[in-house]
Amino acid sequence: MHEHEDVRIQNILAKHADALINGDVNVEALLQQHGFAHNERVRQMMQIAEQTYHLMPRVEPSEAFVARLRHDLTGYGQPVTMLEWLRHLQWDRAAFERTLQEQVDRLSAGLPQIHLDKPLDRFRHMPFGMQVAAGLTITAGVFWIASRVRRDGLLAAYSPRASEQSA
């Protein structure tokens, strides 16, 4: 008898869940139809089901993520650059570490790595020593330009013509 009651409850709850998902739920009609109009326990379980259902809306993954993964898996679609991807991740250390981990996973699965922007791509493919040298050259270049700008400014300020003009 108890077992039979359990099966009846399982059936009404299953129908209620289907109706919820289909968007045409009528709790009172279901309770009447299955002979549970005065069963507060069943009514309460239906209310909990309804609340749970509304607490879990479907989410959509971002288009950038879907496009990048599609391209990585199949080679089709628009490739997403590393810079775009990092922008998508709203650059932070943890995100960078995850991306690195993903690169490792991809390599072990024999999949292509995430694409980099062209300048960065070139830099990435350089040997380590050359990367250091390139980094130092760029830094030195920046300092050289900055010092020239400063020197030119000082020369202009202290040149005889400048002195005459100020006098």
Add this chain to the structure above:
Amino acid sequence: MVEISGPDYHNMTDARLVRLASDGDKPAFGELYERYITRIYNYVYYRTGNTQDAEDLTARVFTRALSNIQDYDERGVPFSAWLYRIAHNLVANWHRDNSRRKIIPLDDFLPSQVLEEAPEMVAELREEQTHLMESIKQLPDDRQQLLLLKFVERLSNAEIGEILGRTEGAIKSLYHRTLAALSDHLGARGIVPNNSIGRSKKPEPKKYSS
């Protein structure tokens, strides 16, 4: 003039696509990817509670599926159930490695209709939702999975059974026991659920764009 067109992947069954993908047909795997990306993402998102981990793990699910597709046996479980099992294992590892159980932030999921029309109800609803979420978090893993597959993925009991490796009847029974457990848990804390949320429409899918 003869028009040459490629295979109609869109109308192929999963089983056919899997056979082609096993032979290295990338567009066939691409079609499977399109069919399941959102479902797998949702599953992982609700098990991890944040977008970044959901993306990482979803990517790993499909990467693993692609590398192991030759091992997939279509006589065993449907392809979708196989994918969910990969997702389930990866999420379980993630929980084990991180020793944590996260859940979605509630603020994101209050129906906008309630927020706009009845701001005085918001605090009450949020409290109810918090209690309900807390109760869901206390549930064993298979029951949380069941709620997810039923309400987010909208799968039938038969489909859920294939993923969890149980019969349709066992899923109906598990669903009943899950709701009963939630009712007991909330009742023990003196919380009587009301269906005020249920009168509003379920929120539209939430989009996580960059």
